[in-house]
Each structure stands twice: as C-alpha cells, then as structure tokens.
Amino acid sequence: MPLRSFPRLWMAILPLFTSPALAVEYPETAREQVVDKYQSAGGKTLEVADPYRWLEADVRESERVAEWVAQQQAVTDAYLRSLPSRGEWVERLTKLWNFQRRGAPQRLGRPGASPLRYTYAQNDGLQNQSVLYLTDRFNGDGRVLIDPNQWSEDGTVALAGYSPSNDGRLLAYQRSEAGSDWRVIRVLEVDSGKELEDELRWVKFGGVQWTPDGAGFYYSRYPEPEAGEAYQASALNRKLCFHKLGDPQSKDVVVFENPDHPDWSAGAWLTEDGRWLLVSESKGTDHQNRLYARRADAPLGDGPLGDDPSSGWTALVEDFDNAFDPFASVGDKLFLLTDQDAPQRRVAAFDLSKAGEADFREALVEVVPEREATLEGASLIGGEVFASYLEDVASVVRRYSPDGGLLGEVKLPGVGSAMGFGGWQDAKETFYTYTSYAAPPTTYRYDIDAQVSEKLFEPNVGVDFSKYTVRREFYTSKDGARIPIFLTHRKDLPLDGKNPTLLYGYGGFTISMTPGYSPSRMAWVEQGGVLAVANLRGGGEYGEPWHEAGKLRNKQNVFDDFIAAAQWLIDEKITSPKHLGIQGGSNGGLLVGAVMTQRPELFGACLPAVGVMDMMRFHTFTAGQFWRDEFGSSDDPEMAEYLLGYSPYHNVRPGVAYPPTLVTTADTDDRVVPMHSFKFAAALQHAQQTSDAANGAAGDAPLLIRIESRAGHGAGTPTAKLIEQAADLWAFLWATIGPRDDS
Template identity: 55%
Template structure:
C-alpha cells in the first residue's frame, strides 16, 4: 500500500504453490530478488509494515496461518507467525484500519475475526446466519469496510462494518421476488465409505414431508481446492420453487477443511471424492428426503467428471444425471489445451501407478454395454477451449451405444458460439436452465402441482 515494493507472485499448475520475488522501487537500479525460491507452499500477500511483508501461508500449516517476513532478515528461521493455524480453515486476511480481518471457514460457514497487527484477538464479526461473507477490503487508515453476505435463500446483501465499534449496518440489499420465510437451509453431516465425516447443505421449502417422494437435485464438485460454500443463485431457487430439495455435498478434493482435505481427493485418492458423493445420495435416500426414482445429480467441469464417474459406478442410485462440460477421458485429458495443468489434481497417465488409478474411474473407459443407465442430459459448447467438447462427444457416443433402456433418454445439448461457461449471455443461460429443468421434470416424474 505504501508503494515502495513490487511483489511478484509466480505460480505453477493449478495448486496454490508460489515463488515470490520482491523489488525495492526506491532503488532505481534494483532488480527483483527472490524471497521464496521454490513451489513448496502458498504465499499470498496481505500487506506490509515497511520492510515487513505479511503473507497467508500453508507451509506446515494445511489450514493456513498469517506470517511476517522481514526483508532485512528473510531466512525462514526469522519468520514470525502472527495468526497461527487453528481448527478452522483460513481463507484470507485483509489489513484495514491497522487491524487484520481474517476470514475463516468453520464447517463450510464463514466466520470473520479481527486481530491487532501483532496477532492479538479483538472480536468476531456478527454475521446474519448460515452463509458466505466476502469483501472486507480497504486501506490502513480506513475506519470502515464493506462486506457481502449471502446464502441459498438470502440474496447478496452489502453491509458496512465499523472497524472501531464492531457494528454492521445494512448498506444495500438485492431485490428478488420471493419470500425467504418460505424456505429453510440446514447443514447435515454424513459418513463416507471410509468413515470420513462429510458435510452437506440442504435447502428446500419449509414443511416438506420426509416420505421419499421429494424431487432432489444433488450438486457436487470435489476438486482443485474449491470450497462449495452456501451462496445465492437463482437456478437452485427456481428448483426449490418447483418443489425440489437442493443439496450441496462438500466433498474431499475441495478446500473446505484445508490442504489435507484437498489432497485426500486427488491423484491416487480421487475415488474418495466419488465415494463421498455416493454416500451423500445414500444419506438422502436413507433419511427419506428422496428415493432413487426422484434423485438427480449435477456438476460441471471437474464436477462433470464427478457425475460421469458415479453414474457409471452406481447407475441404480439415480434417476437423472446432468454432467456439464465434464472431463471424461482421464487418460488423455492432459494432451488438450489447458489439461496439462490439471495433473496437480488428477495425476497423469504417463505415470504407471497413476495410469491405473485414472483408468479405474475414467468415465469414457468404464461404460459397460448392456447396462441400464440413468436418464442423462450432458451439456457442452462447441468452442470450449478449457475442457474441449470432445470429452462429452466421446462419452455420450459411447454411452448411447451401450445404454440398454430405450425408454430412458441419453442426450447431449451442444451450445454454439460459447465456451466453458464464463461470459455466457443471460439469454443462453435461461435457455440452458429451461432445458435442464424440463428434462428433470420429465425424468423425475414431477407434476405441475409440485
């Protein structure tokens, strides 16, 4: 913020592992100097006090901590821990009003704590409920900051936070035509195949009957350290208005519980992700939220791989599957466009041991002829340069050839002049959602009075 130092962050692959270079801008002929010369851990700059730089870091602290590195004594033995690692996952830290604002995930729900610059805890920010908060930006001299709070049934709402008094006041609320009081959000925990405790969010209308008849859409991702936090989106709300239960499982491979949780769903451990998702489906059925004839699953990109893998491993568990822009050929994904960067999470078929693990679950290679698979509507785009549409084309052609039920549709929807999803015009998004939900409406036997 003082403009003295240029900090250069160098990344490699998709993991949060960085090299750091620093240049002193007060020295006209100075060259960037390596502060961190390896890709062993994450170092995300928070701010500085003169030559002392603050970073969030996961070296020896998989749920992250805040450290201080003095450029005058940059050796690791001189690093100082300001906010130590704790049981909660540290998402990020801001430096506002000469205070650190630390954002944590506590069982996938946001918690925010305020610390002094020497790491003394001051207070916790009171948030409106179960949901996700972000923001808390500003400058060292500011006495206020702003943050956004949202949840599955709470549209994004901006609050002003007084750094001195610790009081939040409403600044602006998004206007959405629905009654939040008609819906409820709860978090449950279930046990995966290997005994791991996994969280899941459920959102639905209040007062539903737990009789196994509720149309349910289970969503998952489980990769690249991405945390599936409770946030507001119109499409799940529409599903709930149609009478459905919306479920989000927080699978291993994500970042909900830090780097160890992430690594437990990568490479040779990738099957853990699929086991977690299958266990979520079984929990919903066992607890009478739904039944196999009323259960659909959805995921995109890495989540498309998730849907493709579990629908082949447990086809009897689902009535409908919506894999979007999925990575379906796990033996050759690294040979196309950005796929070479994903080996951090998936491994590579060039490695003999990883080849066996990839082949065991690769959707394209595990389709079995003569099997009755769930109704499937895969989506892709003709100019997706991240996950090339060939993944979906090959998978769906093989699935259609092997599928043993003429009365169960297995279809692909190909969007034209579109990519992986970002930047898609609103009109095309509406058309896609309309097709997906019409497909679910038919496949799950929903009625208009649902």
C-alpha cells in the same frame, strides 16, 4: 398455470415421453480404430481405445465436427422443446431472475485521492451483463462507467475484471468474448470516459498491478497461438510483463519468465507503496508456490525496473512444499497467508529488508496462529487484519491487530457466505456481501472505528423465504469420513422418499461449496424439489488435509463421498433412486460422469456440465496441463492405470442401462474443451444402442448433449442464455425424476 398445480396431469402425460415407442434416435457417430499405449507401474503396457478421437478437433476448424454438433443439438432441441413443462420453467425463471442486484462498492483510488469516488456493478434484472457504475457516495446511485451490453448484440462480450490506478484516474479493464478465458486489456480515462489506445492481447488467468504513479502496470500473458490453435493449445510459456502506458504491446518488457519450465506460471503482486515487487510461481492449480522479491522503486534506467527488467530477483522460497500468499505490507514488513506448519493456514510476517540474507522459513514471524477452522483469506485495512474463516462451511470473520491480538468478530446475518473485506490499508471502511441458499446477496459497509455493519443494498427477489428451510447435516462416507451436506426445501414438504431431489457436488482444487443464493435453484426448490449440496473431500472446506484426501490417488474418495450422500438421502427418506438427480460442473462434471458409470442404478437422472471426461488426454489441451497436480497424468506410469480406472469416457460399457443424462458444454469453452463432453456423449449413445452378452439391452433413457454457442466455461454467460439453459435442465429433470410420486 403454475408447475405445482398440475402434478397429476403431468403423471398422465409423462409416459408419452418415456415410452420405448418414442425412444430418441441419435445421429450416427463414426467410430475409428485409434488405440493409444500407456506405460503403467511395473512395466505393464495399457492399450486404450479412443474411437472418437476425431471429435477432439475444434468445431471452428473442422466441418465434420461442426456437422456432428449441429445434428446432436437438433435432436436435443427437439426433445427438450417437446417437454410440456419447459415453457412454465422459462416463465418462472425469467421472473425470478428479474430483480435488481448490486455488488459491493469499491473505493476508486486510495484515501486522499481527489475526488472521493466508488465503483459498483449492478444489473437491473434481465440485462445480459452487469453494468459498472461510478458514484461519489458509497450508498448513492451513480453514472454508467462501462456498459458491456453495448459491446455485442447477443450479450456474449463481458467485463471480466478491472483494476483502478492508485489515484483513481485510470481503469484497466478486461474484456472476454463468447466465454473464452482469453482477455483483452483496455485502459479507460475515468473522468472523460475516453479509451486510451493501449490494447493488450493473449492474456488469461491474471489481473493487473499498477505502479503507484499510474505510468503503467504489470500483467501476465502467453505467446500468440498458432492459427487455429487459440482455443485448444496448451497454456505454456507464460511471461510476466510490464506495460508502459502509451506504448504498443510489442514494446512491453518481460519482467519474469522461466523458459526451463514452460508449464509453470508466474503472477505479480506489488506492495501498496510500490517499494517491492513479488512474484509467485506455481506449477499447477495447487496453492504451493515459489516466491521471489525485488525492489521496484529505484529505477536505474528507463522504466520502473531499471536497465535489466528481468534481473535483480531474490528467491525467498525455491520449492513447492507450501503456500505463501502475500496480502499486505507495512514498510518492509510483508504479511502473508501460509500453510507452513499450519494445514488450516495462518498469517505470518517477513522482513523484506532481510531478503537474501535470512532463511525465509526460519525468519517467518507468526501473526495469527492456525485455528481449527480453515483460513480462506485475509486483508489489512484500517490497521486491522480481517481474517475470513470457514467453520463447517459457514463464514466467520475475525479481526486482529497487526501483532496478532484478537479484536473481535464481524457479526454476520446467519449461517452463510461473506465475501469481500478488501480495500486500502489506511481506509476506515470495508465492504462485503452476505448470501445463503435462502438469502439473496446483500451488501454491507463495515465501519472499522465503530465496529458496526451497515446494510447498503438488499435485493427484492419476490420470494417468501419463510416458507423454506435450510439446514446443515452430516453423513458418513464409505471409509468413515464425516461429510457436511446442506439441504434446502419447502417447509411443508413431506420427507417420505418421494421428493424429486437434486444432489450437487464438486470435490476438488481446494474449492469450497459455500452457501449462496441462485435464482435457478430457487425455481427448483419452490416447485417442490429438494436441493442437496455435499461438501466432498478434495475441496477446501477443511483445509489442505481435506483437499489432499481427494486428489491424485485419493480421487476415489470424492466419488465415494458423493455416492454416500446419495445413499444418505435415500436412507433418510428424502428421496429414492428414481427421484434422485445429480449435477456438477467442470471437476464436478467429472464427478457426475465417474459416479454414473460406477453406480448407474443409484440415480434417476444425471447432469454433467463442462466436465473433464477423458482422464487420459486432458493434460494435452489448454489449461489441462495445470491440473496434473490435482489428477496426475497418463504420462506418469504411477497414475496411468488409476486414471483409466475412473475416466468417465473410458468406463462407459455397452449394454449398461445408464440413467437419463443431459450432458452440457459450450463451443468456446477453452478451459475444459468440449471434446470431453462430445466423446462422453457419443460413448453413452453407442453403449445404449449396443447389446452386451453380460448386460443385454440397455434401455431407452434419453442420453443427450446440449451444446451452447458463443459461450465458454460459465463466466460471462449472458442472462438470457442462463435462463434458457436452466429451463432446459429443470424441464429435463421434471420429465425424468419429478414431480412427487403421490400415486
């Protein structure tokens, strides 16, 4: 029977799974005497205990950690499989996920390339990975070009991106295994389907830039890691290389590197005509960057870069004060996005023929001025600049002439998110996808001459959206900041403080939480749950000032914003603390970990996913060194004590009654390595089992960790695993904060 039909039966069964008599018995986790010393501001020395340091070892390399993982997963599996609602969730989630979905078409080869062809990604419903198709019509069905489902039996090898050559004959594509950030680049001959011998390894965090003649491409790579360090070693010494087709990777030439700063990274951008090669160099995840340029169309020796591939660079920007993101060029006129003198960003242009002669900043010519809305991206297609804005977290797309004249807007279906608007500069069409919390991703073609959108594909998800409401509200945070929040729920739901509610947040890295459809969230909402998504500071919803207000020593603002969202939901009689669950992933997992240690009484359940939980040591693993711009690091005396003050792992206190918690991570997560979740879960379990003089006994709420195998930070996770994970999460929430309390 449907979940919604048995709330009273569930209320009778629920005590069997929450009573002290059946409290979870956790595996014993050894605590060791490890103490680190950090220097704080003013010369103060901080002595910080780290009793679970041994859990930092890679599960593939340590039998001890592998045994701990197996024991914890056995306890979690037993608990989750005992929940009577789980099977119902699996059944419903499977039905909701089982719909055909198709991405926006992409022109294969520039206009004039023969024949006319497009690629698009499609999933028939329950395929573990979407399939890449080739067609000769933008609205037609095609033939299979790449089917990642054939690469592994369990669906854990994914297509992680692809780039066609300018003539459309070749496709450089990236494979990712078990969710890892590591990529392998292969090259496919489109017509024959034959794979070339080229294979490039130790690639992550970057794409491919083809030369116009298709003879090769630029890409970024890291040195091959030491044995056993592939999934934990810091990402250092990134190099920009050129690969000539047919050569082994060992012959690839280094185009740009900065050995004096191994923690900085560089990525390439080649102008569409191939005349100019630009390099953007960054030292973290902030958008501020250095910018370099050189001619790439006048070879002096064997290859497109001449006899000395690493020479000839002209520095356009030599500091990290602003962001400069190139997106198009016409001749020597370079178009770019920048936040220089424009915190919400603007479009500007620079004459590359003056590189090295004119001061770059002073020579910038404004094309599209800053607006109140946040400029998220821009492209030059068919002689028009398409500028994508966020206005109170909803997409608005405006069209401009290349000299900045406003031509109009692209009419969108509603208050939601529009993504795409890419293509060749001389194309007469572009494609985009529109979605919202109650609108599945629908693809459109925009005819530039006619200025109209044509719907190409709208999925049938089997949901009557007329029964649901999506509304954007605003609430006030602790310091008076006005924060947007989106609510999605059934229209017939009484707002009386009794509704199981899931509050989601992120708040960091300029990442905006824009509206989008999710089968798993739809399952939650249709069963009577409320979905609330708060647009916290630290994100990019209102430009760089919004981001700055939630980073480094302002990070507590993010936690205060989330706590204020929870209190607002309670004050508005949408839910109550015992019916309120919170969720966040990655930086959002840090968010959940921080607020549940600061205000444990405010929440009924917590779902921290792949979170950054050890703020004292995050920067010593894989991509963590890039996050120092966002968080600071314990190596900095000005930040060490501040980080310690909110680090979730270090702020778990014995005797505190923490809410029911299901920590989730994956064994191949090499973005936020699983040690964060391992140590946090161990600390929670220890705190619950330890009485404290001030707090006494800590209760018996389940404090569990779910560890996915052959999966990573989220990207490329097979559909089957997504369904199983969602069923576990919703069953856990239903057993702790739901259903409605109508007794």
